[in-house]
Amino acid sequence: MPHTKDELPDALYAAAQVRALDARLIAAGTPGFELMQRAAYACWRALVRRWPSATELTVLAGRGNNAGDGYLVAVLAQRAGWAVRVLAVGEPQRLQGDAALAHAEALAEGVAVQGWSAQAELRGVVLDALLGTGLSGDVREPYASAIAAINASGLPVVAVDIPSGLCADTGRALGLAVRADLTVTFIGLKLGLFTGDAADCVGERVFNDLQATPETYSDIPLVARRLNAANLPRLPARAPTSHKGRFGHVLLIGGDHGFGGAILLSTETALRSGAGMVSLATRPEHIPAALARVPEAMALGASSANQLMSLLEKVSVLVVGPGLGQASWGRALLSAAANAALPQVWDADALNLLASGVVSLPKDCVITPHPGEAARLLGISTAEVQADRPAAAHALSKKYSAVVVLKGAGSLIAHPDGRLALCHQGHPAMATAGLGDVLAGLTGALLAQGMDGFEAACLAVWLHANAGAQQGKFGRGLAASDLIPVIRQLLEEHAPCLK
Incomplete structure (x- = not known):
């Protein structure tokens, strides 16, 4: 079962470690496209649970695996009868591997895909599938304008894995970052989702391990541990003879x-x-x-x-x-x-x-x-x-x-x-x-x-x-x-x- 916002794991990782965990899952026999499908389904389920009366979805997609997740969420929304549009900020023809397969599936399903422009209207729930955890420098155009448009829309926003523009390792907004109401993140929790500018960007956190087993995480050291009531140190009870x-x-x-x-x-x-x-x-x-x-x-x-x-x-x-x-x-x-x-x-x-x-x-x-x-x-x-x-x-x-x-x-x-x-x-x-x-x-x-x-x-x-x-x-x-x-x-x- 996936973890909910109240059942988040304690372990916090760096972005490179989470990529290594993803590679381990693939090496253990789970195809990358299947992992992408699991991520999309987790995102879709969390989105519907958060906004049960919504019927329209606007996906802003970049050109990496984060975009692939977004295209597959669009497929699920289309199948559910929603009005769906994908605004491609990253050129679809530059997609590779699993992300390219996801784009092809969206087209085959009849999802409307069009290029993003500053004049494009955002409607319904907005899905941020622009930039993933690999971002290191400040956000550049056209992504900066797309993020600004999301933040100015006043619409409900869900981020795939991490709000675009937020550094997964430090929690710093890299120039600017999406301010999401919900972030659905996968495999391992990134430290940057919990400190610094994250408080203004992440919103509700939902985690899904994409069916990783405990062995997947073995011998990968944590960068930090998230404190919760279950793992806190405790003062011992006091004896009746205490003074x-x-x-x-x-x-x-x-x-x-x-x-x-x-x-x-x-x-x-x-x-x-x-x-x-x-x-x-x-x-x-x-x-x-x-x-x-x-x-x-x-x-x-x-x-x-x-x-x-x-x-x-x-x-x-x-x-x-x-x-x-x-x-x-x-x-x-x-x-x-x-x-x-x-x-x-x-x-x-x-x-x-x-x-x-x-x-x-x-x-x-x-x-x-x-x-x-x-x-x-x-x-x-x-x-x-x-x-x-x-x-x-x-x-x-x-x-x-x-x-x-x-x-x-x-x-x-x-x-x-x-x-x-x-x-x-x-x-x-x-x-x-x-x-x-x-x-x-x-x-x-x-x-x-x-x-x-x-x-x-x-x-x-x-x-x-x-x-x-x-x-x-x-x-x-x-x-x-x-x-x-x-x-x-x-x-x-x-x-x-x-x-």
């Missing part, structure tokens, strides 16, 4: 003048996410607010780094950076933290100070940059980070020997050993201040409860994203603190406190 000393002591450091709220968000999240004890070091002026907001936290008003020293000897995990600022106060506290041999989470201004070279990152760290911070840490532009988010995450992890959470649409978690995890959940309403402070506090709490850095980062990112997705249903105006009770609930559902 606070078993679940770590998190110290959160930050909150310079004008930024006191950030560190309080992190502190409350750490407390609500299961840390045994929570301490806070911030500007003395913020202590009354801290005691009012989180009376369970031990609050230290720190005017200098010297006041941190005795506390650093008592805690098990540090979270540094929310509201820290980049002035002398923040630099001094960060320097003290950097010299502590403890697992740490660095976020926000801790990362900006790290990028400036005034401090070095200690061992056993998780860093949580957004794309702008990642760019500063790597000495490149934000656009370059976004152009290849997986490469940026790996580069950061290697440069700093740390677990890296590269935030954004399709957040990535990279380990220095090469592991890469991806979380594509979330909601546009999460585009608001304070969400990163919540994630930092959550990650610190999971570290304190015994998880290693990669496990803690994966679980934290998933909980954070799914809490945001739940609260995002209420629309704009999401506040970072709205996530905290939902994170607590999701964590209990995922890993109950009691057996």
Whole structure:
């Protein structure tokens, strides 16, 4: 049975790997044209399920195997009695192999095929069968104009395998890309369907393995693993004799003048996410607010780094950076933290100070940059980070020997050993201040409860994203603190406190 949108595989591959999987299927005895027929049928079935009352189809076809899939979908629609047209953007006479056979079958079936022009009218459901996964450079004409026409049509759009113009490996729109409502993809999930610009282009994802067997995938390494509830690391249940000393002591450091709220968000999240004890070091002026907001936290008003020293000897995990600022106060506290041999989470201004070279990152760290911070840490532009988010995450992890959470649409978690995890959940309403402070506090709490850095980062990112997705249903105006009770609930559902 094919996988549905709720049953997507965990494994994510590069485009070249998926082409190798396709070649394996053919070498194992499945003709290429039969695979093309299976892909077309999967696409047709998903299309009809999504738009059950539709009766008209416009296919925009290029000149590769992606076009072949499109011609065969047109055949299925024609047989079903739909009004069907294929607009050939790539010249049909240049089609080769299985794609040429598909074109011939469409003609034999009586499908109307005509050359595409900018004046061509798009009607019904639009099928994007223009460009496949082999695209590397920016989209050129006439494909650029065809993609622009699709996006301007306002019609429902289904993409075959990948929205044309979207890079299968990076999720970057190569100049421009089709914005599909539904993408039906085959054999192996491409990493680029889940990060970067993919969120604006892919729409609903439906996967079909084209009847590949588990042996087909043997010895082909993943480029990343997609996080879901079934493969997340879990906190163990707590014994009846548990006490606070078993679940770590998190110290959160930050909150310079004008930024006191950030560190309080992190502190409350750490407390609500299961840390045994929570301490806070911030500007003395913020202590009354801290005691009012989180009376369970031990609050230290720190005017200098010297006041941190005795506390650093008592805690098990540090979270540094929310509201820290980049002035002398923040630099001094960060320097003290950097010299502590403890697992740490660095976020926000801790990362900006790290990028400036005034401090070095200690061992056993998780860093949580957004794309702008990642760019500063790597000495490149934000656009370059976004152009290849997986490469940026790996580069950061290697440069700093740390677990890296590269935030954004399709957040990535990279380990220095090469592991890469991806979380594509979330909601546009999460585009608001304070969400990163919540994630930092959550990650610190999971570290304190015994998880290693990669496990803690994966679980934290998933909980954070799914809490945001739940609260995002209420629309704009999401506040970072709205996530905290939902994170607590999701964590209990995922890993109950009691057996």
